[in-house]
Amino acid sequence: MRYKMRKMNWQKTRENLIKIFFEFSGIISIAVLAGIFIFLAFTGMQAFKEISFAQFFLEKEWNPTSYGNPQWGILAMLAGTAYISLGALIIAVPVGIATAIYLAEIASPFMRETLKPIIEMIAAIPSVVLGLFGLIFLAPIVSALFNINSGLNALSTSILVAIMTLPTIVSISEDIIREVPREYKEAAFAMGATRWEVIKKVVIPVSSSGIFASVMLGLGRAIGETMLVLMVAGNARAFPGSFLDPVRPLTANIAIEIKEVVSGDLHYQALFATGLILFAITFVINLASDIIIHKQLKKLKP
Amino acid sequence: MPKNIIKVENLNLWFKNKKILKDMSMEIAEHEITSIIGPSGCGKSTFIRTLNRMNDLIPTCRITGNIFYENKNIFSPGIDVTNLRRRVGQVFQKPNPFPKSIFENVAFGPRLYGEKNKNKLNSLVKKYLERVGLWEEVKENLNRNALSLSGGQQQRLCIARVLAAEPKVMLMDEPCSALDPISTAKIEDLMQKIKNDVTIVIVTHNMQQAARVSQFTGFFLMGELIEYGKTNDIFTKPRCKKTEDYITGRFG
């Protein structure tokens, strides 16, 4: 009996130890991930001791190394980010949603099982490889097509970033579209609707918020894309006038300048401040789409 | 009255603020089959899940009152819940064999309690599969995934899995509701065969089943125990009007 008691106690202790181990690793992960935000915010916010918010957000000139008169405006780079991510969405949204509709509603099971993994594999291509492809293949085509000196501009980059966002948009939209209950569609078919009419009048409206969320996630990826823009966007600091101008988005600017700054000086802090802004934008976009997708799935799968 | 193995005293149970079980007291006789009947949502399943403290898994659940298993209060702090559940096994409504081989399913309990000897495990698996009448059907395929069995076979496998833990009590929560009549008959036969070794408490929707298999019957309504007694008495001369209405099909 006493032996049994001891065994029982040991089992309880062991259960508790195991629980503590898992708690510990959970807390470590949470700490690391919270640490990212804290370090970023801590270093980034220090920049604003010397740079005013108005100067930072509203001025076009970014020239931290100009002797005696450094400029700290990120507006031109924000415009660069906006050009490229919006340009990418203009291309990727129609193609991506059409692809998702095809895979979910039109394709035979065989076609679906073949095409979906192929499209999802695009996400596995490292962006540096895609950048190389852009440099060697796409940029010369763009420059010849528009008769300009260099194809390293917002347009070429938008096309490549569109390719990067495509798997996100296709994969998530397709998952959402497939969750539309068959009963809804059958009701429309029973009233004599064609397949396209069912897609247009039933499937797309029911899944619209989830499709929207997938586009937002695509936008989040486009804003954060670094290597492609670094390699293909041309990196001029001027405010872009058209899609054929070279641009320098926020991510590329960090990658270009971070290696040349001294830890702890104002330039370093200002780059962290741009990082903080990127973090905030992408986090909010991801959070919003995450919430929308979960709501949508709850609605479709009660 | 035979000896009692479980004694429930003034049991109340809430999920969040909703009261599910109201002031229940009953005693469950050893080596007999007791059935619990009543309309959906009357607290039958919740009640038997209290007997092996499976309701602990539901965070919003709150309980007052006492349940004694072999004269020990199962809510007292010194009780080892895993040991209680080993003694008071449970068969669920939907057959839920583990997605492992047939052998591993039956061997799960013995392994859990420390049996490592391969020969011993082999003979235990054979013994309990025979007990539930599944041995002849599966002896060639002990390594097959249990999920490949039919629903009725899966449920008998689950019973074998529980029996292999050598429980004193087996709780059965509508074990036949998902099964065809032939599988149901097999399980009812099986219950008669094993009741000398293990006390059975069965929740059932099916009043004929209660009448066929059990010696005692409790009728639940809206979380209350309306009437409890010998099955024969409940079905032939119920004392309570509500019981009579229910068993004659006037509501529920």
Next chain:
Amino acid sequence: MKNGRLAREKIIFTLIKIAAFFSAAILILIVFYVFIKGISVVDFKFIFEEVQQRDITKGGIWQAIVGTVYLGLGIFAVTIPIGISAAIFLNEYAPDTKLSRVIRISIRNLAGVPSIIYGLFGLAVFVHFLNFKTSLLSAVLTLSSMTLPWIITASEESLKAVPFDFREASLAMGATKWQTIKKIVIPQALPGMITGSILGLSRALGETAPIIVVGATFYCRGLPDSPFDKFMALPYHLFILATQHVHIQARQYALGTAVVLIAVIFIMSITAILIRYHYRKKKYA
């Protein structure tokens, strides 16, 4: 009337189909283009000989390959145990409170934070604060921070996919919580966790932006001897060859490096997919 509607449907479906095939064709175009253009420089020497700084055509990319392998092993060693245990904590042990839900959502969304941000974090914490300098160790820890949310999210998803019925049945048999997790939950969730982890790892190895910031160099003599050494990596090597190298054949060699990098990543992804496929088939055999 009816015919008009069907004709319209036919046109629209054709357009949709073209879009879908176009999407798939992009991958094939890129991969084939890179392979056909780049394969000519990939030979035994290219893979197994060290980079010659003076003339890249005289050597290979051995240090970069080894560097990427070291990175992979390092990230694997850090993220798999922590990531999977954290997922088990979040899914099995953490109480379902507001706080735990906020944490879960945050982790899921950290998976979408741009990689360059992790680079900044790594620079601030590992390179400067912990003073690991720009080194293999800093790069491993930085990429691990980035990979961790992916692995936690993927692992949590496969833990969630284990039906509650199985846990309930095991607990009702008198198994303890840990016994249930060890014997029932983990065996069920493992294929999904492995698949998710390999996919996460393969993505991490293709990342360039963070290692630009925290550690990779274009050239180092020989292989790193300790975690505190500088190192070379395939994506960074590719980047420099493609954009900053003056050698006339630099882009040719960049393409060759791209072939090797894609091969490594695709082999890992396909392995992951095969593991998933294998277990899915086995489950009901």
